[in-house]
Amino acid sequence: MNTTYSAIAVAAVALATLGIGLFGLRFSRTTSDFFVASRSVSPLWNSSAIGGEYLSAASYLGIAGLILTFGADMVWFPVGWTAGYLVLLAFVAAPLRRSGAYTLPDFTQMRVQSTAARGVASMLVVVIGWLYLMPQFQGAGLVLHTVIGAPAWVGSVLVAVIVVINVVSGGMRSITFVQAFQYWLKLTALLVPLVFLLHAWTEDGRPTPSDAGASAAWLSPVAADTGLGLSMYATYSLIFATFLGTMGLPHVVVRFYTNPDGRAARRTTLLVLALLGVFYLMPTAYGVIGRVYAGDLVDTGETDIVVLELPMRMIGGTLGEVLGALLTAGAFAAFLSTSSGVTMSLAGVLAQGPLARRVLGPVAGLRVGAALGILVPLGLALVSGRIAVASSVGFAFAVAASTFCPLLVLGIWWPRLTAPGAIAGMLAGGFGAGGAVVAAIVRGSDEGWLDQLLSRPAAWSMPLALATMVLVSLATQSRRPSNVRRTMVRLHSPERLRLDRADADGISRPDPPRG
Amino acid sequence: MRTPWSRRALGSAEDRATYETLHTASQAAPALRRGLTEDSASAALKHLRTLLGVSSVALTDTERILATEGTRERRSDAMELARQAIAAGTTQAFSTPHAHYPYAIVAPLTVEDAVVGAVVVRSATRSAGLARATTEVARWVSGQLELAELDKSRTALMEAELRALRAQISPHFIYNSLGAIASFVRTDPERARELLLEFADFTRYSFRRHGEFTTLADELQSIERYLVLEKARFGDRLNVTVQVAPEVLAVTLPFLSIQPLVENAVRHGLESKAGGGKIVVIALDAGTEAVITVEDDGIGEDPDRVRRILAGDGPTDSVGLGNVDERMRTVYGNAYGIVVETAPGAGTKVTVRVPKYAPGAAL
Numbered sequence: 001m002n003t004t005y006s007a008i009a010v011a012a013v014a015l016a017t018l019g020i021g022l023f024g025l026r027f028s029r030t031t032s033d034f035f036v037a038s039r040s041v042s043p044l045w046n047s048s049a050i051g052g053e054y055l056s057a058a059s060y061l062g063i064a065g066l067i068l069t070f071g072a073d074m075v076w077f078p079v080g081w082t083a084g085y086l087v088l089l090a091f092v093a094a095p096l097r098r099s100g101a102y103t104l105p106d107f108t109q110m111r112v113q114s115t116a117a118r119g120v121a122s123m124l125v126v127v128i129g130w131l132y133l134m135p136q137f138q139g140a141g142l143v144l145h146t147v148i149g150a151p152a153w154v155g156s157v158l159v160a161v162i163v164v165i166n167v168v169s170g171g172m173r174s175i176t177f178v179q180a181f182q183y184w185l186k187l188t189a190l191l192v193p194l195v196f197l198l199h200a201w202t203e204d205g206r207p208t209p210s211d212a213g214a215s216a217a218w219l220s221p222v223a224a225d226t227g228l229g230l231s232m233y234a235t236y237s238l239i240f241a242t243f244l245g246t247m248g249l250p251h252v253v254v255r256f257y258t259n260p261d262g263r264a265a266r267r268t269t270l271l272v273l274a275l276l277g278v279f280y281l282m283p284t285a286y287g288v289i290g291r292v293y294a295g296d297l298v299d300t301g302e303t304d305i306v307v308l309e310l311p312m313r314m315i316g317g318t319l320g321e322v323l324g325a326l327l328t329a330g331a332f333a334a335f336l337s338t339s340s341g342v343t344m345s346l347a348g349v350l351a352q353g354p355l356a357r358r359v360l361g362p363v364a365g366l367r368v369g370a371a372l373g374i375l376v377p378l379g380l381a382l383v384s385g386r387i388a389v390a391s392s393v394g395f396a397f398a399v400a401a402s403t404f405c406p407l408l409v410l411g412i413w414w415p416r417l418t419a420p421g422a423i424a425g426m427l428a429g430g431f432g433a434g435g436a437v438v439a440a441i442v443r444g445s446d447e448g449w450l451d452q453l454l455s456r457p458a459a460w461s462m463p464l465a466l467a468t469m470v471l472v473s474l475a476t477q478s479r480r481p482s483n484v485r486r487t488m489v490r491l492h493s494p495e496r497l498r499l500d501r502a503d504a505d506g507i508s509r510p511d512p513p514r515g
Numbered sequence: 516m517r518t519p520w521s522r523r524a525l526g527s528a529e530d531r532a533t534y535e536t537l538h539t540a541s542q543a544a545p546a547l548r549r550g551l552t553e554d555s556a557s558a559a560l561k562h563l564r565t566l567l568g569v570s571s572v573a574l575t576d577t578e579r580i581l582a583t584e585g586t587r588e589r590r591s592d593a594m595e596l597a598r599q600a601i602a603a604g605t606t607q608a609f610s611t612p613h614a615h616y617p618y619a620i621v622a623p624l625t626v627e628d629a630v631v632g633a634v635v636v637r638s639a640t641r642s643a644g645l646a647r648a649t650t651e652v653a654r655w656v657s658g659q660l661e662l663a664e665l666d667k668s669r670t671a672l673m674e675a676e677l678r679a680l681r682a683q684i685s686p687h688f689i690y691n692s693l694g695a696i697a698s699f700v701r702t703d704p705e706r707a708r709e710l711l712l713e714f715a716d717f718t719r720y721s722f723r724r725h726g727e728f729t730t731l732a733d734e735l736q737s738i739e740r741y742l743v744l745e746k747a748r749f750g751d752r753l754n755v756t757v758q759v760a761p762e763v764l765a766v767t768l769p770f771l772s773i774q775p776l777v778e779n780a781v782r783h784g785l786e787s788k789a790g791g792g793k794i795v796v797i798a799l800d801a802g803t804e805a806v807i808t809v810e811d812d813g814i815g816e817d818p819d820r821v822r823r824i825l826a827g828d829g830p831t832d833s834v835g836l837g838n839v840d841e842r843m844r845t846v847y848g849n850a851y852g853i854v855v856e857t858a859p860g861a862g863t864k865v866t867v868r869v870p871k872y873a874p875g876a877a878l
Contacts, residue, residue: 102871
């Protein structure tokens with residue numbers, strides 16, 4: 001692959017990101033003489049920003065690679081990552097916004113009135129963030145290795161350094177505009193080359209994966225069963241993790257705070273569903289076309305780069321190089337936006353911890369938090385063996401589904417949840433799923449029940465956490481927070497209903513008619 | 516404290532007993548500082564039992580038993596004993612038909628000379644030492660309850676101050692605004708009408724009586740109304756820029772915590788400056804916090820004077836700054852006081868940081 005264009009593209013994305021971070025705070029403000037207050041972030045901007053931050057390397061590169069290798073059953077990844085927002089929409093979005101919580105630990109504290117529970121939630125946010133960041137760094141290393149032949153650690157360190165500079169300098173914190181732009185950039189970066197690729201594919205006589213020697217198992221959505229129901233378990237566990245894990249991702253929840261009210265939060269979620277639905281068509285297409293034209297990548301194990309490889313293989317020439325460079329730029333945008341969002345959330349949680357608050361103060365706390373938030377997953381990325389990017393992100397989802405999903409759903413819908421119940425449930429799910437994931441990373445992959453149970457833990461760890469939370473709560477009913485009824489009213493009543501917040505002074509007449 | 520090394524380091528047996536007593540007392544204190552309720556009583560009682568070294572103890576208010584701790588407490592009987600002690604106002608010892616603990620000592624709890632409850636202690640033996648200890652514990656508990664009262668009255672004072680601040684916006688401002696509107700009635704009736712509607716909306720927000728908190732969006736809207744009205748008076752002499760990161764519009768903050776700062780900038784910074792000036796209001800997103808600054812290029816202020824105002828002993832015409840500072844500290848803790856940068860002739864910049872989430876701070 002010709003490296004010049006791609007190297008330029010990577011450099012441009014890196015510089016643009018740094019530039020926006022250092023000088024681009026202006027983007028974050030609405031400047032006007034009067035009446036800016038009514039201009040809140042619209043659901044479309046907000047949902048684009050969620051999409052921009054959410055669509056990570058796993059979505060951009062990983063899915064196509066997994067489909068190339070394993071076939072149609074891997075489509076469950078994008079389906080789950082999108083459907084997660086459906087669950088979020090139905091059960092969590094509006095009440096979460098109404099809770100006034102900015103982070104998941106905030107929600108925990110607000111609901112069960114316990115700083116201990118808050119501490120456990122903070123730790124889990126950090127663990128989930130680390131699991132989410134690790135594959136981003138690995139992916140960056142792989143991409144840079146592919147396009148300019150640099151050693152794998154160069155890309156990882158490059159992304160980490162840019163993200164740290166951004167977060168520490170105060171830029172790109174959670175600027176809705178910038179993250180929203182990232183969504184449309186990623187969409188374009190995948191869409192434009194895909195149009196050319198589809199054209200080339202049509203010219204070629206539209207060969208199907210079967211023509212290229214794909215087996216029937218490759219084409220089946222629940223395929224490659226080894227006779228033990230293994231792949232069935234793996235598929236369902238994946239569905240569990242992705243459907244239920246989305247609501248527990250730290251950088252997703254933070255965005256809901258920007259919505260003015262619960263209604264806007266629902267609208268935002270609905271739009272996210274649409275935006276993600278459109279986006280995920282493309283990695284899937286790349287995967288299928290990749291099976292036709294780049295099936296040999298499966299043998300090398302570097303399937304994550306199939307998206308970047310296709311333009312050169314199918315089109316070639318300068319056009320192929322330019323398209324490849326565009327895809328590379330999009331991939332780097334994916335690494336940077338997701339890593340920035342997650343790191344910022346982690347740094348916020350770490351800086352809010354009692355230790356950081358007392359010893360360091362808020363500003364230094366945020367910086368140390370950002371450094372800690374980045375260094376650990378960077379280290380993990382450098383030492384751990386290669387795991388497919390999308391599978392690795394799946395670990396983060398599994399832990400999130402086994403901890404914050406029960407907490408949010410029970411916290412919002414079950415008044416009898418207590419602090420000890422919440423803590424016990426989060427710990428059970430966290431140690432269950434987290435331990436399994438660590439074991440899976442350390443053991444490496446083999447085929448068999450144990451491997452599946454460890455690398456796809458959600459199907460057993462999420463019910464375990466849920467049951468623990470319910471049982472311990474029932475056993476500790478005396479510890480129910482005294483204000484739980486009030487909390488429930490607040491979570492479930494629309495803001496327009498003036499219950500406790502009523503206009504008690506009686507001057508809530510409609511606005512006087514205007515000229 | 517369990518290792519031999521720390522035993523030596525912590526002094527003699529008496530010293531350690533003192534430490535332990537103080538430690539136990541300090542554990543009971545936070546609950547009692549919440550006032551005398553069932554929750555606080557049951558949280559404090561196990562520490563009080565340790566403190567007294569008895570097997571059974573109960574806390575009552577003047578009506579009923581709030582909590583009991585220990586073996587075989589007979590509830591009805593305890594309230595009867597408590598009533599007698601409450602009526603007498605001093606520590607009483609009783610003999611009861613209880614099988615195992617026939618002796619009871621009851622000490623009243625007093626807050627500001629009024630009896631609010633009693634401590635009921637049971638013992639197997641009659642002991643003057645225990646009576647003394649019970650009296651002392653009751654006295655200590657009374658002290659904590661008085662502190663709780665004090666906290667309560669401080670909160671009440673804050674609420675009263677908030678009400679006072681609302682009332683305080685009006686006199687100057689209402690007079691000036693109505694004067695400015697009057698000047699438009701003949702020359703530009705349409706504008707006068709619009710200004711009157713702004714005025715109506717502004718007062719509706721400022722005089723609302725419910726809720727301690729509001730959203731930054733609402734507060735900014737009120738500020739914009741205020742500035743529209745001031746602009747009617749100042750004309751071209753007042754330049755205003757408002758820059759807001761849309762992400763922070765949903766932040767919850769104490770009601771009328773930014774508007775007084777803007778009013779302060781107009782009244783103390785620009786009103787007496789020849790040729791008017793410029794006010795810049797900026798709200799930024801800083802991760803877990805929103806940062807709001809109000810800056811004017813007016814006549815500035817002597818920093819010492821501002822320091823006195825924030826300390827609460829300044830001249831009364833600048834109560835706005837001190838009040839906002841105090842309320843921010845009360846709601847979010849001392850780290851969230853306002854920051855004022857100023858010097859004579861150099862304008863004034865006031866910075867307020869608001870955490871996006873704080874327990875208890877909700878609409």
